[in-house]
Amino acid sequence: MKKIILLLxxxxxxxxxxxxxxxxxxxxxxxxxxxxxIGKDRLDITTLIKPNQDPHFAEAKxxxxxxxxxxxxxxxxxxxxxxxxxxxxxxxxxNPKIQPGKRGNLDCSQFIESIEKPSSVDRSMGDVHPxxxxxxxxxxxxxxKVAEGISAALSGIDPGNTSxxxxxxxxxxxDLNEKLKQWTKKSLKGRRYVTNHKYFEYLARExxxxxxxxxxxxxxxxxxxxxxxELIEMMKKTKPDAILTTAYSGKKExxxxxxxxxxxxxxxxxxxxxxxxxxxxxxxxxxxIRTLE
Amino acid sequence: MEIKTISxxxxxxxxxxSQAYGSDIESRLSALEKTIQQQxxxxxxxxxxxxxxxxxxxKTRKEEIARAEEKPMEEPKTQKATGLFxxxxxxxxxxxxxxxxxxxxxxxxxxxxxxxxxxxxxxxxIENRKGFNLDSAELFLFAPVDPYFNLYATIPVTEDxxxxxxxxxxxxxxxxxxxxxxxxxxxxxxRINSQHPHAWDFVDIPLAYKxxxxxxxxxxxxxxxxxxxxxxxxxxxxxxxxxxxxDILFGSDAKPxxxxxxxxxxxxxxxxxxxxxxxxxxxxxxxxxxxxVADDTEFRGTSTLYGLDFTYKWKPSKTQSLTVQSEYxxxxxxxDLEDTVALTTEPLKRAQDxxxxxxxxQIDRWRVGARYDVLGLFKDDYILSGTNQDFGxxxxxxxxxVEFNPTEFSRIRLQYNHDKxxxxxKTNQELFLQFVFGIGAHGAHQF
Numbered sequence: 001m002k003k004i005i006l007l008l009x010x011x012x013x014x015x016x017x018x019x020x021x022x023x024x025x026x027x028x029x030x031x032x033x034x035x036x037x038i039g040k041d042r043l044d045i046t047t048l049i050k051p052n053q054d055p056h057f058a059e060a061k062x063x064x065x066x067x068x069x070x071x072x073x074x075x076x077x078x079x080x081x082x083x084x085x086x087x088x089x090x091x092x093x094x095n096p097k098i099q100p101g102k103r104g105n106l107d108c109s110q111f112i113e114s115i116e117k118p119s120s121v122d123r124s125m126g127d128v129h130p131x132x133x134x135x136x137x138x139x140x141x142x143x144x145k146v147a148e149g150i151s152a153a154l155s156g157i158d159p160g161n162t163s164x165x166x167x168x169x170x171x172x173x174x175d176l177n178e179k180l181k182q183w184t185k186k187s188l189k190g191r192r193y194v195t196n197h198k199y200f201e202y203l204a205r206e207x208x209x210x211x212x213x214x215x216x217x218x219x220x221x222x223x224x225x226x227x228x229x230e231l232i233e234m235m236k237k238t239k240p241d242a243i244l245t246t247a248y249s250g251k252k253e254x255x256x257x258x259x260x261x262x263x264x265x266x267x268x269x270x271x272x273x274x275x276x277x278x279x280x281x282x283x284x285x286x287x288x289i290r291t292l293e
Numbered sequence: 294m295e296i297k298t299i300s301x302x303x304x305x306x307x308x309x310x311s312q313a314y315g316s317d318i319e320s321r322l323s324a325l326e327k328t329i330q331q332q333x334x335x336x337x338x339x340x341x342x343x344x345x346x347x348x349x350x351x352k353t354r355k356e357e358i359a360r361a362e363e364k365p366m367e368e369p370k371t372q373k374a375t376g377l378f379x380x381x382x383x384x385x386x387x388x389x390x391x392x393x394x395x396x397x398x399x400x401x402x403x404x405x406x407x408x409x410x411x412x413x414x415x416x417x418x419i420e421n422r423k424g425f426n427l428d429s430a431e432l433f434l435f436a437p438v439d440p441y442f443n444l445y446a447t448i449p450v451t452e453d454x455x456x457x458x459x460x461x462x463x464x465x466x467x468x469x470x471x472x473x474x475x476x477x478x479x480x481x482x483x484r485i486n487s488q489h490p491h492a493w494d495f496v497d498i499p500l501a502y503k504x505x506x507x508x509x510x511x512x513x514x515x516x517x518x519x520x521x522x523x524x525x526x527x528x529x530x531x532x533x534x535x536x537x538x539x540d541i542l543f544g545s546d547a548k549p550x551x552x553x554x555x556x557x558x559x560x561x562x563x564x565x566x567x568x569x570x571x572x573x574x575x576x577x578x579x580x581x582x583x584x585x586v587a588d589d590t591e592f593r594g595t596s597t598l599y600g601l602d603f604t605y606k607w608k609p610s611k612t613q614s615l616t617v618q619s620e621y622x623x624x625x626x627x628x629d630l631e632d633t634v635a636l637t638t639e640p641l642k643r644a645q646d647x648x649x650x651x652x653x654x655q656i657d658r659w660r661v662g663a664r665y666d667v668l669g670l671f672k673d674d675y676i677l678s679g680t681n682q683d684f685g686x687x688x689x690x691x692x693x694x695v696e697f698n699p700t701e702f703s704r705i706r707l708q709y710n711h712d713k714x715x716x717x718x719k720t721n722q723e724l725f726l727q728f729v730f731g732i733g734a735h736g737a738h739q740f
Contacts, residue, residue: 054611057701060740061569062527062561069470070523084701091443091463094472094521099465101440123702123732126735220700222658248610286507 011058022158025071025098027082028055029144029272030137031108033281037172038151038165042158046071048089051273054248056127056220060085060092068093071104073157076148078109079134103156109134111149114140115201126218137271138288139202140180143281147172177284183207183289191292194235194263195244196254199270203288212240215253223253235261242292246270265290386436386444393428394489396726397421401719409715412644413675413684414504414668415541416588419721427452431491433736441466447489458512474517479510481517481531481557482575484602484620486510488739494616494653496708496725500666500690501622501647505598507541507585509650511577514538515551527561529573537579542596543626544582553579557600568607571740575600586630590642594628606740614655623672624645630677644674660696665689668714685716704729 024045026032032047039045048064049055055077068074068089076082090098090105097104114132121130136142144278151169155162189208193200196215204211207216235257243265245254254265268288269275278284391714399406399421406419438444447459461476479487485502490509498508515535522528537543537553557575564570578597586592601621608614623646630641651664668688675682694708705728712721 052610056610059606059608059738061563061568061740062529062559062571064562066521066524066527066561069521080735084738088739091465092521094467094470094519096466096468099440100437123700127700148624250610250612 011174022154023070023072025067025074027058027076027086028137028251029274030281030284031067031075031077031150033200033272033284034143034147034172035150035154036280037167038147039154039161040168042161042164043154045258046103051269051278052248055081055271056084058082058085060088062171064089065092067239068098071098072094072106073106073153074098075106075108077134077137078107079114079131080129103153105148106153108146108149109136111145112136112139115205116198121178126219127217128218133198133201135199135270136202138200138285139206140176140183140285141206142202144173144176147176165256175282179285183285186293188289188292191291192238192240193242193244194231194240194257196246196249198266200244200288201248207289209292212238215245216256228253231257233261239263242266244268244292247274268292329674364447367736375639386434387734387736388735389433389490389731391431391433391489391729391731394728395426395428395496396424397426398423398724400722405719406721409721411500411504411668411688411714412587412716413673413682414688415585417503417507417541420508421723431489433734435472435734435736437465438462450527470521470523472519472521474519475515477512477514478517479512480533480535480555480577481519481553482511482577482598483557483600483622484571484604484618488577491729491731492739494618494651494660494662495664495692495694495711496706496727497622497650499647499649499664500668500688500714501620501649504621504645504647504668504688505542505624506539511539511542512537515553517555524610527559529559531555531557531559535579540584541579541583542581542598542679543579545715547580547582547593553577567609569740570603570605572601575602581626581628584633586641586643589632589634591631591633592626592628593631594626594641596626599623599625612655612657614653616653617650619650620648621670639678642674642676644672646670646672658698660694662692662694662696662700664692664694666692666714684720686713688714688716690714702731 021042021044022039024032024035024039024043025048026035026045027048029047029049032045035043035045035066046067047065049058055106064085071093076086090100096102099105109131114134114136117129117132118125118128121128147169151165154165184207186207191209192212193209194213194215195211198214198219200211213231215223215231217223223231240263243254243257243263245251245265245267247267249267251265251267257263258265268291269278269284272278272280272284275287277287303717368637383602401409402421406421409419410416422511429451432448434446434448436444438632441464442462442551443465444462445459446457448455449458457477459476459478461474464473467473481487482676485499487491498510502510513535515533517531517533519529519531522530533555534551535553535555536545537547538545539553543553555575555577557573559571559573561571564697576597576599578595581596582593584591599622603619605617606614624643626641626643628641629638631638645668647666647668648670649664649666651662653660653662666689673687675684690710690712692708692710694706696704696706698704706725708725708727710721710723712723715721
């Protein structure tokens with residue numbers, strides 16, 4: 001009997017040791033992917049939004065609140081992208097570590113400069129984000145900064161592993177710079193595309209292609225028949241290279257446009273895990289750039 | 294001898310050569326003087342150029358300083374606004390306004406509607422006016438107070454004036470998964486009770502809530518403690534101490550001091566990535582003094598309300614979802630019923646239940662829903678002086694609705710109620726056309 005109790009106790013100690021790793025909760029899959037690059041298996045990462053979900057319209061499910069309850073650090077996209085559910089998750093988590101202003105509350109957008117920041121905004125313009133375009137993760141420049149920020153934040157709450165995080169950050173930077181050479185070699189400069197949502201603006205700036213039209217007349221507003229007609233006219237004149245859509249936005253409108261104009265549709269993963277080949281952030285970018293070519 | 298001749302010869306040679314170069318030295322000296330003068334001139338010129346350059350440098354520096362002064366200093370990155378609580382207002386609280394307005398019609402006359410109560414349950418009639426109704430314009434204010442508290446206020450403004458419906462703080466810094474809410478707030482009892490009317494899936498509250506807690510649910514002054522343990526699945530435990538001012542369940546004069554208490558638990562699992570269930574029991578108990586049992590009466594005693602709620606949500610994408618929601622309420626009441634006209638008092642025991650089941654299906658911007666409501670499903674005891682009273686048929690209601698949501702900030706809803714709750718055999722056929730619009734800060738939605 002004593003032996004059994006002893007075994008149980010040892011077991012418990014072992015399991016608590018296994019749980020000593022830093023508990024990271026991220027909203028979006030790409031944030032989890034960057035955290036994984038920095039912390040590898042010393043992090044226990046939970047991602048709340050599934051890759052097939054629209055990050056604008058998730059719900060604060062109790063399971064998300066529970067995950068946040070257990071988190072040492074909570075990382076999110078910011079720029080109001082998660083405004084519909086994030087404040088509730090954070091408050092209802094009853095977890096003081098991840099409240100705004102604490103070390104365990106990491107708004108990843110603080111490390112980047114947002115683009116398309118409107119000088120004035122009201123909701124007649126659709127779901128425009130007053131802080132700028134929140135889809136900043138498809139940019140190596142931004143990701144380098146976010147990776148640095150995540151590494152610093154992890155070192156802040158887990159100082160014992162600082163050198164580990166730093167060396168992983170360095171090797172991630174090296175990998176990224178190596179990839180960047182390949183990506184910039186691809187001649188996407190001057191290509192023109194029509195897209196569903198303002199997902200690829202940061203990438204367009206980085207690789208020199210253009211987005212010349214949107215299926216959504218305004219962000220978050222589905223297209224009317226009139227808008228589609230106008231778009232078809234415009235596309236017939238300008239002959240863009242492709243129509244880009246993401247897995248979660250669906251292909252319905254894109255296929256219709258393609259049928260009417262002969263411009264082909266390309267479905268791109270918008271986040272890590274949204275296609276089989278987009279296993280992490282680097283392969284996500286690889287997949288997108290390969291598909292764009 | 295030989296040395297002498299050699300030295301003389303050397304001297305001679307020297308003399309000859311020096312004589313031969315004598316005129317040459319003079320010309321070279323003058324040439325040197327000339328070059329020195331020229332160099333002096335070039336130095337002067339160069340100094341002039343240097344002076345000019347210095348002046349130019351000074352100018353550009355001044356310009357740079359002026360430019361820097363014109364430009365505001367870039368804020369350090371950590372000072373950047375985060376999007377967590379909406380950032381457009383950094384010092385002001387977040388403010389939003391929700392307009393809830395509807396047009397209403399019924400086959401019954403306005404007088405019949407006013408008198409249409411639920412006999413044996415509540416004497417509250419129907420307040421809707423035929424034609425245009427303004428439910429309210431609800432003002433929401435919320436913001437963090439400091440690193441320890443968040444503050445919320447709900448101020449519905451109706452035609453009769455403004456009302457402080459909710460005003461409460463929530464702690465954010467307590468350890469061990471604890472949180473305290475205090476002030477005036479919607480009780481965590483059940484499922485629908487803590488939701489704001491504009492967030493309901495139908496225009497009106499289910500019959501069970503109308504009968505046992507009134508058309509607005511239980512909103513009380515008091516304090517709430519919740520505990521979220523770090524278990525493998527979501528379990529929230531809550532307890533409340535409330536003043537007990539709800540007109541139907543308690544009553545502000547029932548007892549001086551707080552006299553209502555709530556306990557609730559919620560559990561939730563994700564069945565798949567896209568489907569979730571949420572369920573839990575609740576209990577609310579307290580002292581009662583109310584005139585809502587029947588007209589010209591006053592009831593004094595104790596009331597206990599038990600609740601069981603269940604919600605299932607399936608949401609495979611943003612364009613499609615299905616919700617099934619149900620609650621079962623059971624109320625026990627024990628005390629004395631006074632006839633305020635005849636001035637007689639009789640003991641009254643009520644043990645009654647109520648149930649609703651509703652389902653909403655969403656496709657793109659459209660939602661359709663159906664709801665079934667019933668009272669006295671398993672238990673309908675109204676025992677006055679030992680005799681169970683019969684008030685007629687079982688009260689029930691069936692509702693259907695269709696909604697169009699242009700964006701998440703606007704909602705247009707058409708609802709039909711087939712209402713048999715008055716127990717007199719008459720049907721109230723109601724039609725609502727409701728408009729809900731929200732402006733201002735983006736509030737986070739409850740699950």
